[in-house]
Amino acid sequence: MKIVPSFLFFYTLIITLISPSIASTLIQPKALVLPVTKDSATSQYVTLIHQRTPLLPIKLTLDLSGQFLWINCEKGYVSSTYHPAHCTTKQCSITKSKFCRNCFLSKPGCNNNTCNLFPNNIFTHINEIGEVALDVVAIHSTNGLSLGKIVTVKNFLFTCGRTNLLKGLASGVKGMAGFGRSEISVPSLFASAFSLNKKFSICLSSSSGVLFFGDGPFVFLPRIDVSKFLIFTPLIKNPDNSAGPIFHGRLGAEYFIGVKAIRINEKLISLNTSLLSIGDEGEGGTKISTLNPYTIMETSIYNSFVDAFAKELEDVPKAKAIKPFKLCFKLKDLGVTRVGLAVPTIDFMLQNKDVFWRMFGANSMVQVNNKVSCLAFLDGGVEVTTSIVIGGYQLEDNFLQFDLVNSRLGFSSSLLFLQTTCANFNFTSSI
Ligand SMILES: *[C@@H]1O[C@H](CO)[C@@H](O)[C@H](O)[C@H]1NC(C)=O
Ligand SMILES: *[C@@H]1O[C@H](CO)[C@@H](O)[C@H](O)[C@H]1NC(C)=O
Numbered sequence: 001m002k003i004v005p006s007f008l009f010f011y012t013l014i015i016t017l018i019s020p021s022i023a024s025t026l027i028q029p030k031a032l033v034l035p036v037t038k039d040s041a042t043s044q045y046v047t048l049i050h051q052r053t054p055l056l057p058i059k060l061t062l063d064l065s066g067q068f069l070w071i072n073c074e075k076g077y078v079s080s081t082y083h084p085a086h087c088t089t090k091q092c093s094i095t096k097s098k099f100c101r102n103c104f105l106s107k108p109g110c111n112n113n114t115c116n117l118f119p120n121n122i123f124t125h126i127n128e129i130g131e132v133a134l135d136v137v138a139i140h141s142t143n144g145l146s147l148g149k150i151v152t153v154k155n156f157l158f159t160c161g162r163t164n165l166l167k168g169l170a171s172g173v174k175g176m177a178g179f180g181r182s183e184i185s186v187p188s189l190f191a192s193a194f195s196l197n198k199k200f201s202i203c204l205s206s207s208s209g210v211l212f213f214g215d216g217p218f219v220f221l222p223r224i225d226v227s228k229f230l231i232f233t234p235l236i237k238n239p240d241n242s243a244g245p246i247f248h249g250r251l252g253a254e255y256f257i258g259v260k261a262i263r264i265n266e267k268l269i270s271l272n273t274s275l276l277s278i279g280d281e282g283e284g285g286t287k288i289s290t291l292n293p294y295t296i297m298e299t300s301i302y303n304s305f306v307d308a309f310a311k312e313l314e315d316v317p318k319a320k321a322i323k324p325f326k327l328c329f330k331l332k333d334l335g336v337t338r339v340g341l342a343v344p345t346i347d348f349m350l351q352n353k354d355v356f357w358r359m360f361g362a363n364s365m366v367q368v369n370n371k372v373s374c375l376a377f378l379d380g381g382v383e384v385t386t387s388i389v390i391g392g393y394q395l396e397d398n399f400l401q402f403d404l405v406n407s408r409l410g411f412s413s414s415l416l417f418l419q420t421t422c423a424n425f426n427f428t429s430s431i
């Protein structure tokens with residue numbers, strides 16, 4: 001029953017905000033879409049929203065595990081529709097903020113009697129207080145085939161970050177878009193603003209990929225609806241969010257999947273399976289991260305994995321390893337297939353023996369110079385919190401749907417098999 005009034009509330013805001021000619025033909029969008037490009041210098045995935053009045057394009061680093069959206073308000077924030085979130089209002093209570101602060105400059109990021117959160121930058125480990133605020137955000141709707149009308153949320157909640165919080169982020173980026181499990185993550189806010197089903201999808205690319213909020217179809221040129229090709233596995237919530245949403249709550253916001261074993265060329269590798277389950281303090285398990293450029297494994301898993309992969313290629317001469325990778329080959333010694341270099345398949349075995357996420361050369365081997373390609377996985381050390389962190393390179397050209405209604409992940413494996421890629425969404429407007 002709670003959903004109905006909030007939907008009406010936002011709907012009214014949308015109608016009052018946009019011109020009557022558009023409002024008269026307004027239909028409730030079923031899905032929304034954003035572009036996402038890879039920044040080559042940092043390997044971060046960068047999306048673009050439109051915010052403020054007048055609307056301004058704002059680049060943001062995508063953080064699958066982040067709890068909320070934060071944007072630099074300290075420098076160059078000009079908007080006639082900026083509103084700080086005042087303490088004890090409804091907007092403050094959904095953030096679960098316990099920090100009410102008085103700040104007297106009366107400008108974005110510093111207003112009296114506002115609630116505050118702690119945006120953090122995991123690259124620099126800077127974590128500091130920031131004012132919660134609301135402003136206009138505009139985004140393209142989509143029918144899943146191309147771009148639809150632009151729709152607007154009048155009071156999109158975010159947190160202000162200061163300029164020093166941008167250190168380590170891709171050039172031109174003004175903040176981070178948190179897509180984690182939280183009532184105030186970017187997908188949660190779009191879902192509640194437009195009464196969408198609480199689902200979002202990411203399709204990352206080494207060039208330009210796409211993000212969706214809401215339901216499919218998700219059609220990529222030449223007319224492939226990838227939502228028809230998804231395999232599902234439960235999404236697992238890490239129980240360790242005991243420290244609350246402010247400081248150590250990242251664990252609770254992250255998306256884990258239940259990897260039970262790993263196969264290389266369909267042969268199980270030996271590993272300590274207790275590392276694959278999540279312990280009482282949140283340690284172990286397998287999560288997905290868009291901030292790690294490559295998949296990281298705990299040392300014992302990594303060594304077993306690299307040895308098994310090398311054994312399957314024992315007839316191929318090895319090239320000198322190029323850091324940070326451990327196993328490299330000359331390109332001339334490996335064949336090429338539709339799904340990348342001809343190397344052993346890697347299977348992350350999931351809830352039963354018939355469900356696995358298979359990776360091919362396009363996601364397992366990275367070309368490091370014009371002669372050499374290396375196994376694109378890294379040793380995380382023995383002290384890692386999470387045993388396997390599936391990183392960006394392994395996600396590229398794989399369609400991933402985070403279905404929070406059914407608490408499951410839909411994954412496509414390599415779209416190259418379907419003769420499409422994540423760069424093939426038609427970003428032409430149909431209106
Ligand atoms: C700031 O807010 C507090 C709490 O609402 C109020 O008591 C105080 O008068 C305000 N100060 C200014 C300068 O507006
Ligand atoms: C397997 O991993 C668990 C958790 O790190 C550890 O306690 C245990 O000693 C390991 N077992 C072996 C045989 O290495």
Ligand SMILES: *[C@@H]1O[C@H](CO)[C@@H](O)[C@H](O)[C@H]1NC(C)=O
Nearest residue numbers: 145146221426428429430431
């Ligand atoms: C892309 O979408 C536009 C708008 O719907 C359409 O006119 C165009 O034909 C599409 N392009 C392709 C290659 O299908």
